[in-house]
Amino acid sequence: MIPSPRMIARSVLPALMLTAPAAQAQTEAETARFDQLVARFQTATIVGVPSIADCILSGGTKSLCFKITTVAAPSDHITGPFCPRTISDTAEQGGTWFVDGKVRDVDGAFIANLAEIYGDDAWQMYDPETGEIYRRGEEIGCIVAGDPHNETGQPDNICVDCELGYIGTTVTQTYFIPLTPVAATDISGRIGPDSGIGLAFNGVKFDAPAPMDLILGGHTLGPFDDCTGHINPHTGYHYHGVTDGCGARISADVDGHADMIGVAMDGFDIYARLGADGAEPDDLDACRGHDADGLGYHYHVNAAAENQVIGCFTGQTGCSTGDPDAICDASARRGPPRP
Ligand SMILES: [Zn+2]
Numbered sequence: 001m002i003p004s005p006r007m008i009a010r011s012v013l014p015a016l017m018l019t020a021p022a023a024q025a026q027t028e029a030e031t032a033r034f035d036q037l038v039a040r041f042q043t044a045t046i047v048g049v050p051s052i053a054d055c056i057l058s059g060g061t062k063s064l065c066f067k068i069t070t071v072a073a074p075s076d077h078i079t080g081p082f083c084p085r086t087i088s089d090t091a092e093q094g095g096t097w098f099v100d101g102k103v104r105d106v107d108g109a110f111i112a113n114l115a116e117i118y119g120d121d122a123w124q125m126y127d128p129e130t131g132e133i134y135r136r137g138e139e140i141g142c143i144v145a146g147d148p149h150n151e152t153g154q155p156d157n158i159c160v161d162c163e164l165g166y167i168g169t170t171v172t173q174t175y176f177i178p179l180t181p182v183a184a185t186d187i188s189g190r191i192g193p194d195s196g197i198g199l200a201f202n203g204v205k206f207d208a209p210a211p212m213d214l215i216l217g218g219h220t221l222g223p224f225d226d227c228t229g230h231i232n233p234h235t236g237y238h239y240h241g242v243t244d245g246c247g248a249r250i251s252a253d254v255d256g257h258a259d260m261i262g263v264a265m266d267g268f269d270i271y272a273r274l275g276a277d278g279a280e281p282d283d284l285d286a287c288r289g290h291d292a293d294g295l296g297y298h299y300h301v302n303a304a305a306e307n308q309v310i311g312c313f314t315g316q317t318g319c320s321t322g323d324p325d326a327i328c329d330a331s332a333r334r335g336p337p338r339p
């Protein structure tokens, strides 16, 4: 239920004038990286063709980026369900939620026990007479999912349910990811509320942490599905965690190492959390990266319930945007934190 607060208004200028010419001055290494990324994202639902574009990274560095536009829906697994309908619904009829560092099933009993789970009697998300859960679904569910800041009559105690069928098929995300990572400055390595964390090989965004305090403060829930993803009309379907069995994986070039699952917004590769031995690497830095195993510097994701796919960015980030015609200046967006 992360909104996309950075709504870039579409320009009234013809699209042709906004499209940067294909950047030409790449090195052999950059060309090779571009070709590698094109191959890795071949299973995503891509709009147009990936290209090399000029970009300004979060620390102000002018660079060349891998530019790709994907349909904001997974190419390789179903989405939902999210909200159960009654307090007797099973785990199969609902989604998941993060509570105290664990991924919990949002079944009927979970909704019935919210006051106890959160120690707050103001939780009452179902009709005590009928057991029916107070849910906002269909179009209105997506409107609320896209704007939890909306204070215009949004009632307390609702389960927000935005299904893929209600956001249309035109929601896309466009990513500018540096072909050559550039070291972050302090601020340019932070994960902001309006920056994605990366892109999974199935075309789905690894999004910034879900604003749990904001959601829970209004006694609302925006449940994830069993892949710890959910939908809003700005970002489409997006992940807040990485769950086994969800999304394409590519075997690492090193035996026993965790599989590769996507690329981060600073251009480093993202791998699953655990290697073949069932353990996570013991030398990860604060961003959850390490330079090991003959794979170059790369990240390993957090446990899903941490609500933070990686810890921070080692490199300067590019851009993700809902506007396929936007140009990328990631340094321009670094204002004060949003409320
Ligand atoms: Zn979200």
Ligand SMILES: [Zn+2]
Binding pocket: 257, 271, 281, 290, 292, 293, 298, 300
């Ligand atoms: Zn590793």
